[in-house]
Structures are given as structure tokens and as C-alpha cells.
Amino acid sequence: MQAGYDVSQFTIATRESRLALWQAEHVKALLEQRGHEVALLGMTTRGDQILDRSLSKVGGKGLFVKELELALEEGRADLAVHSLKDVPMELPGGFALACVLEREDPRDALVSPHHDSLSALPQGSVVGTSSLRRIVLLRALRPDLRIEPLRGNLDTRLRKLDDGQYDAVVLAAAGLKRLGLAGRIRQLFEPEDMLPAAGQGALGIEIRSERSEVAEVLAPLASQSTWLCVAAERAVSRALGGSCSMPLAAHARFDGEYLQLQAAWGDPERAGVLVRARGADVIADAEQAAALGEQVAARLRAGGAH
Ligand SMILES: NCc1[nH]cc(CCC(=O)O)c1CC(=O)O
Numbered sequence: 036m037q038a039g040y041d042v043s044q045f046t047i048a049t050r051e052s053r054l055a056l057w058q059a060e061h062v063k064a065l066l067e068q069r070g071h072e073v074a075l076l077g078m079t080t081r082g083d084q085i086l087d088r089s090l091s092k093v094g095g096k097g098l099f100v101k102e103l104e105l106a107l108e109e110g111r112a113d114l115a116v117h118s119l120k121d122v123p124m125e126l127p128g129g130f131a132l133a134c135v136l137e138r139e140d141p142r143d144a145l146v147s148p149h150h151d152s153l154s155a156l157p158q159g160s161v162v163g164t165s166s167l168r169r170i171v172l173l174r175a176l177r178p179d180l181r182i183e184p185l186r187g188n189l190d191t192r193l194r195k196l197d198d199g200q201y202d203a204v205v206l207a208a209a210g211l212k213r214l215g216l217a218g219r220i221r222q223l224f225e226p227e228d229m230l231p232a233a234g235q236g237a238l239g240i241e242i243r244s245e246r247s248e249v250a251e252v253l254a255p256l257a258s259q260s261t262w263l264c265v266a267a268e269r270a271v272s273r274a275l276g277g278s279c280s281m282p283l284a285a286h287a288r289f290d291g292e293y294l295q296l297q298a299a300w301g302d303p304e305r306a307g308v309l310v311r312a313r314g315a316d317v318i319a320d321a322e323q324a325a326a327l328g329e330q331v332a333a334r335l336r337a338g339g340a341h
Pocket residue numbers: 118119120121205206207209210234235236237238
């Protein structure tokens with residue numbers, strides 16, 4: 036144990052969107068069940084403030100985590116809870132992903148006031164999303180749709196849909212379910228049709244690497260099977276230098292022995308160019324999972340991804 040830290044009491048740094056607060060409260064409750072005292076430190080990040088431009092244009096995933104990392108660095112908080120999908124592949128020096136919790140539904144969902152599925156949308160309907168991954172995958176399924184930018188937290192996106200600005204929007208099922216909004220889902224896309232982003236649906240807990248006593252407290256919250264899946268998914272993204280400006284999808288399934296990994300890459304410059312690759316192997320640890328991810332990334336590259 037390190038001097039100067041009280042290991043029975045923890046502060047969680049969190050963004051203040053309803054989803055981020057739900058996720059932080061979830062981890063708080065899990066730690067409290069184990070007898071720890073936990074406080075939340077809410078903060079606004081640059082990613083929450085910039086709502087008029089797509090993430091890929093303003094600096095990517097790191098925008099949501101930097102302020103939280105500063106709080107960890109300055110000792111104002113001991114851990115930060117993130118949607119793993121928003122966590123960059125390489126953390127800055129001194130920070131570590133201590134724990135990944137069991138994944139919620141990793142699928143994308145269609146929400147629409149008047150239509151039951153993507154295929155039921157009339158020709159030329161307006162679909163809202165700013166995710167480059169969702170844009171290229173939607174184009175592959177329905178080239179006739181008009182895809183319009185949509186940013187903001189979940190509540191903002193649903194409000195814009197309800198205001199009539201879009202015929203449908205595509206959102207992560209996990210966020211909707213966590214906020215009690217599962218009733219708004221009209222269609223859950225099978226991963227084969229709309230391959231999820233690396234880490235989608237999983238929560239990751241970040242700490243300062245030197246705080247091994249915090250890592251020990253978090254260890255019992257971890258899911259080994261989710262850890263192996265996201266190790267493979269994130270390795271695909273890391274190998275391709277993935278960022279928000281690259282349309283990239285990676286999704287793994289693990290049956291306790293065998294890990295199946297699928298990935299897709301779209302050309303940001305040339306609409307319609309979509310490369311898919313897959314791989315599978317018996318996997319026993321995160322290094323092997325990452326190696327499988329690198330293999331699948333190499334297959335994407337061989338198919339034209341760069
Ligand atoms: N990029 C924003 C974001 N980050 C995590 C989630 C949802 C929940 C998750 O994947 O854990 C969302 C919303 C969305 O993509 O619809």
C-alpha cells in the first residue's frame with residue numbers, strides 16, 4: 036500500500052451526462068457492496084462542450100477523457116469510469132486501464148418514431164449519425180438513405196429525433212438500456228449487418244498506473260471474457276492507428292475457449308469502399324487475443340485498409 040492514500044475511500048471522476056453518471060453510479064454501487072466508501076466528482080469535458088462538429092474533426096476520443104485524467108493526476112479522484120468505446124487505444128504515460136466490466140449489449144440499435152426497421156424506412160429517408168463507422172455500414176445496407184450529422188448526448192439525440200429532424204437514428208443499445216430507454220429501440224442490428232465499434236457496450240476503469248492498491252480493489256469487478264474480447268477488438272484498432280476519423284468496426288465473441296473476431300474498415304475518402312475480415316482461435320489470455328486482433332488487422336490491410 037502507498038502512503039498518503041486511504042484505500043477504504045474512493046473518488047470516481049465522471050462526465051456529467053446522464054449516461055456517464057449512470058455508469059459512475061453503477062461502479063460506485065459495486066464498490067459500496069464490497070464495503071468501500073465512494074464519492075463522485077462530476078466534470079465537463081471538451082467533448083461534451085463541442086456539439087456542432089463531428090468528433091473526428093475536433094480531435095477524437097481523447098476529448099472525453101483528458102479532464103478526467105487531470106483529476107486523477109492531481110489526486111482529486113482515484114478512478115475514472117469510461118465507456119470503453121471512447122477510450123483511446125494508447126493511454127498517456129502513467130495511466131492504465133485497470134479493469135473492464137462485463138459487457139452490456141454491444142449492438143447498435145435503430146430508433147424511429149414511425150418505422151420498425153431499417154428496411155421499412157421509405158426511399159431517401161433521413162437517418163442521423165455522426166459516427167463514420169455507422170455512416171459507411173448504413174451506406175452498404177441502404178445506399179439511398181440521406182445520412183445527416185447528429186451529435187450530443189443520448190437525450191439530446193433523441194430530442195432531435197422527436198423534433199422531427201430525422202426519420203431514424205442509430206445509437207448504441209447499451210446506452211439506451213442503461214438509461215431505461217430500451218422501449219425506444221425498434222431494431223437491434225445483428226453484428227453481421229452493423230458491426231459494432233471496438234469496446235462498444237463495455238465499461239472501462241482508468242487509474243494512475245502507480246496506484247496498484249486501487250487496481251487490487253477493482254480486480255473483483257472485472258470480466259475475463261469481456262477483457263479478452265476487447266483486447267482483440269482494440270488490437271485491430273491499434274494496429275490500424277484507429278481514431279474517430281477512421282471508419283472502423285471490430286467485434287469479438289468468446290465462448291470460454293474460442294474467440295471469434297470480425298472487423299470492417301471503410302475508406303473515409305472513397306464512399307462505398309468497405310473491407311471486411313475475420314479470424315478465430317483458441318484464446319487463453321489477452322496477449323493471444325491481441326495477436327488475433329493484429330492478424331485480422333493485417334487481413335484488413337491486405338484487403339486495402341490503410
Ligand atoms: N460515442 C458516444 C458513446 N459512447 C458510448 C456510448 C454508448 C454505450 C457504450 O458503447 O458503452 C455512446 C453513445 C452511442 O454510441 O450511441
